[in-house]
Amino acid sequence: MSKELIRLSDCVMSYDGDVVLDHINLYINDREFLTLLGPSGCGKTTTLRIIGGFLSPTAGDVFFDGVRINDVPPHKRAVNTVFQKYALFPHLNVYENVAFGLRIPRAETVERDGKAASRKVKLSKQEIHNRVMEMLEVVNLKGFERRSVSALSGGQQQRVAIARALVNRPKVLLLDEPLGALDMRLRKDMQGELKRIQREMGITFIYVTHDQEEALAMSDTVVVMDQGKIQQIGTPEDIYNEPKNAFVADFIGESNILDGVMRADGVVEIFNRRFPCLDKGFAPDEPVDVVIRPEDVDIVDPGSGQLRGTVTAVTFKGVHYDTIVDFYGFKWLIQTTDFCPAGSDIGIQIDPDGIHVMRKSQYSGLFGDYSSYSEEYEEIGDADYVPDGEEDGHEA
Amino acid sequence: MKHKRSLLALPYVGWMALFVVAPIVMVVVYAFTTAGFEPTASNFTGMGTYVSIFARSFQLALIATVICLLIGYPISYVMAKEGPGFQRVATVLIMLPMWVNFLLRTYSWMAILENNGLLNQLFDAIGLFDLINGLFGTDLTYFRMIRTQGAVVLGMVYNYLPFMILPIYSVILKLDRSLLEAAQDLGANSAYVFRRVIFPLSLPGVLSGVTMVFVPSVSTFAISRLLGGGTHMMLGDLIEQQFLGGAYNPHLGSAIALVMMLIVIVCMWVMNRFGQGEEQAVVL
Missing domain, CATH: 3.40.50.300 (P-loop containing nucleotide triphosphate hydrolases)
Known part of the structure; x- marks a missing residue:
């Protein structure tokens, strides 16, 4: 084989x-x-x-x-x-x-x-x-x-x-x-x-x-x-689960990519809050990129979650709702079957295996923010078929 | 909407009726009447006398077409394969003679081919005649080139070659490169790719090239008059004589023109059929 x-x-x-x-x-x-x-x-x-x-x-x-x-x-x-x-x-x-x-x-x-x-x-x-x-x-x-x-x-x-x-x-x-x-x-x-x-x-x-x-x-x-x-x-x-850098995380599927700091093996800090995760082997206090897939986020009561945010937009997608949530000015995409109307306050809970930590790369900071969510979605829709014109151009 | 579009077409319909359909109708009417416009078929029944002229016209036109194809296809192929810079220069060079008046070009060939013309002077200057006379004991002072059928064919080839090159060139140029890559990918070397992909796909260009060379060649009269010296009369000369020459008889001229047109149409039709069959036949 x-x-x-x-x-x-x-x-x-x-x-x-x-x-x-x-x-x-x-x-x-x-x-x-x-x-x-x-x-x-x-x-x-x-x-x-x-x-x-x-x-x-x-x-x-x-x-x-x-x-x-x-x-x-x-x-x-x-x-x-x-x-x-x-x-x-x-x-x-x-x-x-x-x-x-x-x-x-x-x-x-x-x-x-x-x-x-x-x-x-x-x-x-x-x-x-x-x-x-x-x-x-x-x-x-x-x-x-x-x-x-x-x-x-x-x-x-x-x-x-x-x-x-x-x-x-x-x-x-x-x-x-x-x-x-x-x-x-x-x-x-x-x-x-x-x-x-x-x-x-x-x-x-x-x-x-x-x-x-x-x-x-x-x-x-x-x-x-x-x-x-x-x-x-x-x-x-x-x-999908272990993307090496922000480019891969962004290109494969949807992802929220956040700045974080690795405080210890299995502990990553985002928005000054510590989250348990499964990643190890980083230097103490190493700045990292953190990937959280939209489907790995659970919505809970505002009081009992790890983070608290405000829903800014909801789009029905058939199987789930695409929910955009504002956390301290950074917008996340969360895919959930629970309907949360725009304007509502929610809390979120992320399991340790829902968090993936990556080393910083040239792609850090370029992807993963859903502030311009609606436009981005349209772009994705348009990009249905793009022939590799640039590469073809080199043949001659 | 549809109504509007047909209105737009009106001027062209009028143009076609006036300058294409009407003249053909006139030719047909002339061909089937006598000088007094009495209906007759005698213009056709007496045409047997001109069989040799018909035969010569078609023969010379066919030779010229084949030569044009043999010269033109490789040129087109090379041009299409080269870069855009070469293509621009080559296209201009091919078109350039066509910007000079047709008669002027043909007169120039007369000056070149004359018994004491440029070519014979050149041969004389380089001692070609002395050499030949020395070798074979002959008494040559010039080659007879003008007033031969060869000169007529040369004139046709020279004048109509661009009409062979350009259609073939543009068809080969437009061939999808990925088709050639696909053939290579499947195991074909370049000779095989040419035989089984490029050539069959360039046949439409060859067909239109052949048409555009053959049709004017078969009906030419200036070339045969100037380079053939009137000794090798062709259909064009014959028809011209009926309209402008001493043998004034537009009714006979129309009949000859009509027969020629029919033969050309039949030739083209057969060739197109053959060409379509060829595309499939090549591979079977």
Whole structure:
């Protein structure tokens, strides 16, 4: 299971002194579902293109199965890609799109008179047919063989792109924001489908997305990137529960990020009040960032809570209420099923495992305040699909 | 809303009716009447005499088109692959001759190809004729270039090459780069990518290029007159003679023009059908 397949060793990518990837070190195991997650321009697509062979790193090495592949062109790599906008061949029907990779004659080394010789090998028509039909079955597109790809819906085109990439039986499938252009519901369906395909085929998926929910739902390992650097690598649970810095905490889910001081192991001070927590190993009185997830806050009577604040806004979200509470001028987001009208005084209680303490970083103080709550929410809504234009711009 | 839009279209409908439909109707009427405007089909029945002119016109136009394609496609391909700076310069260089009057360009070729023209003077100056005469014991003082079919084809290629290059270039330029990457990703080397992706997807450009070279070539009269010296009469010359020349007979001229138009339309139709089939046939 956990045999290392791909390794990026100290990879740097820069264009005219503009550093896009800053010393990336990363290994990917066989059969792993790994997600590169980050905002546009963070370097995730560049990383994917380096693995795919479309870019060569300015410095550093790429290894595949222990062999350095920096200079191996894309068509000689055991890696296939599902492109952002699918890149289906418009002049070919569904069947021919999927068969494309199988029709290409491959060089194969054969023994001839005791010497190794290379010759071109073509698959038989029957084998091509079997494999195409098998793949169309995997992606649920049986019966669509003769359709023109332009006559397909976005979700169907997506499936063709996946089938086309998988038909060559790659060891690794690279997916560049494959669900970005689909609507919400279809995206959810395809997430499950991709997961199923990955399990069934038993291959490694390297998945690029800016959608944190998608990343958490599908991945074995999440790599959070920003400004060309890896911010954190871990399981979805690790990333969510133990974010390394304010950027990760803010990017993954909702979080209230507060200034605090670590008074002792298991004791953190916020707003001059001491809270029990589970974090250890900080210097005495070390200033820290404290993350409190909106769902980890219990609302209690004003008198009996650890903190006391005033509700300033309430939004009904279906399962819960998004409640904005003002504590000494700092606004928190609390997600609760109890309705507290705006203007009411409440107390809150936070369990020790609801508090996560992080060391200060360059991101401290940038995130986590919900004073401008409503605008921020709109922004999040708009940011539904942002293609990585900045990164694409570097290809030429 | 719809009503308003159709009102806006009126001037264009009027323009088309006046300058496209009406002339064609006139050509048809002339073609089927005698000088006294009596209905007749004799303009067509007597056309057998001109078969050789038809054949020569289509043959030369076809040769010119094929040469344009063979020269134009690689140029378009290279241009589309190069950077924007190269593309700007190349586009201007290709367009530049078109800013000079067509007749002027063709007269220039006369001056170049004449028996004592620039090219022969150059050959003389570098001692080419002396060399050949010395080797083969001949008595050459010039190459006969003007007043040959070759010169006519050269004139066509020179004048119409831009019409081949530009459509192909713009189609290749607009090809989605990610399609090429996808093909590479699936294991195709660059030759395979060209054969199975770039070329089939550039066929629409090739088709419009071929049309834009073939149609004016088949009906040209200035090129064949000036560079062919009137010895290789083409359809354009024949039609022109019926309207302006000594053989004044606009009714016959219209009939010839009509037949030519029909043949061209049939050619284009067949080619378009073939082209559409090709896109799929390439892969099957």
